[in-house]
Amino acid sequence: MPVVSPDVSVLSEDFAADPYRWFPHLRERAPVHYEPAIDSYFLSRHEDVKRVLTDHEAFTTRTLQVRAEPVMRGPVLAQMTGAEHTAKRKIVVRAFTGQALEEHIRAVRANAAELMAPFLPRGRMDLVNDFGKPLAVHVTLDVLGLDSGDRRRVAEWNAGVTEFITSLALTPGRRRRCLECAEQLEAHLRPVIEQRRRAPGEDLISKLCTAGFDGIAMSDREVTALVINVLAAATEPADKTLALLFKHLIDHPEQLAQVRRDPGLLPAAIAETLRYTPPVQLIPREAEEDTVFGGGTVPAGATVFCMIGAANRDPGAFSDPDTFDIHRPDLGTARSFTAAAQHLAFGSGLHQCVGAAFARAELDTVAGMLLPLLDRVRYRPGFRYRESGLYTRGPVALPLDFTPARKGGTGLG
Structure with a gap:
């Protein structure tokens, strides 16, 4: 029988307001929690989540046919296995490593400098809406080789795609709107793909257009799906992580001071965030078959949601897990951006995030630029912090005040 916790629903407003408050209850009393409204199971213990993510035969990504494929306009990397997955993943990974990564980071610096410049003399900005969100879109468009002049439209379409993927329940009206966004994004990409087939460059779309699998070039549908896959995956987490990093450092001024004195601690601060x-x-x-966990059984064919936030706060995996500590010995900065990571923010196993190395480099670069510029950084008076999102989660806004940069001393030239 499914275990429904009588004290909490993952779909409730109380849970949405602060899921971290409920994670200990779920881990201890309902580690296999069932939500009848969406006929899905939620796992909250680190051991169970890791087991699901690493056993891709017992727990498949078939659910993405419904949750992602309609707006991706085709199968995404996480749905693939075997030789196809290996070949296509390798193409994407190459776009985020080596010389390509160095070129992307130069573009990250240029985009960050351009976006920051108007705010430095004012001494105030919203790190989420003025900077983080537009930066994530700018950087991803650069990687893909899309015209930055289209960023507003692309961002709007991408928001619809993301809403479809990350919503646990959509109204019919919102579902139609999300599908319309996906169709418009696909129509926008179609002539770009055709042009890159004729005259490829060094961008990721060109590499996808000129690469093949089993000696056969990828179809426009396959390229489109991978492009939208990268667009959604690269934009959503990046702006949220940057804002969360600064929030935690501002909330822990002694650790902020340590990172300012020793920038070598910045990767540890990112990993802990x-x-x-x-x-x-x-x-x-x-689930491919009935599977027994410590707190109950997940039946064959059931949708299982791995609760990454709960797993990452499991005292069975981390000491004093509800404390933000960039010096924690059980995290391991060096391995935190690899397949050996103890935290599960990038997933684990066969379908671990392909952009982990790029995420580290991007966040390290941008935060490293911002920290010296945002002197005496603090929340704007009267600000009340709020997060949103169940599937992906981050600050709604982060309005900051700081000492304005002196003329000629911005370090952005």
Whole structure:
């Protein structure tokens, strides 16, 4: 029989307001929690979540045919296995490593400098809406080789795609709107793909257009799906993680001072942010057979949501897990952006996030630029912090005040 916790529903307003408050209850009393309204199971213990994510035969990504494929306009990397997955994943990984990564980071610096420049003399900005969200879109468009002049439209369409993927329940009207966004994004990409087939460059779309699988070039549908896959995956977590990083450092001024004195601690601060408040909170899988966990049984064919935020705060995996500590010995900065990571913010196993190395480099670069510029950084008076999102989660806004940069001393030239 499914275990329904009488004290909490993952779909409730109380849970949405602060899921971290409820994670200990779920881990201890309902580690296999059932939500009848959406006929899905939620796992909250680190051991159970890791087991699901690493056993891709017992827990498949078939659920993405419904949750993602309609707006991705085709199968995404997480749905693939075997030789196809290996070949296509390798193409995407190459776009985020080596010389390509160095070129992307130069573009990250340029985009960040351009976006920051108007705010430095004012001494105030909203790190989420003025900077983080537009930066994530700018950077991803650069990686893909899309015209930055189209960023507003692309961002709007991408928001619809993301809403479809990350919503646990959509009204018919919102579902139609999300599908319309996906159709418009596909129509926008179609002539770009045709042009890159004729005259490829060094961008990711060109590489997808010129690469093949089993000696056969990928179809326009396959390229489109991978492009939208990258667009959604690269924009959503990036802006949230940057804002969360600064929130935690501002809330822990002694650790902020340590990072300012020793920038070499910045990767540890990023890794701890990913553990403490992962931007991706839920990862779905489908059970191939009845599976017994410590707190109950998941039946064959059921949708299972791995609760990354709860797993990353499991005292069975981390000491004093509800404390933000960039010096924690059980995290391991070096391995936190690899397949050996103890935290699960990038997933785990076969379908671990392909952009982990790029995420580290991007966040390290941008935060490293901002920290010296945002002197005496603090929340704007009267600000009340609020987060939103169940599937992906981050600050709604983060309005900051700081000492305005002196003329000629911005360090952005």
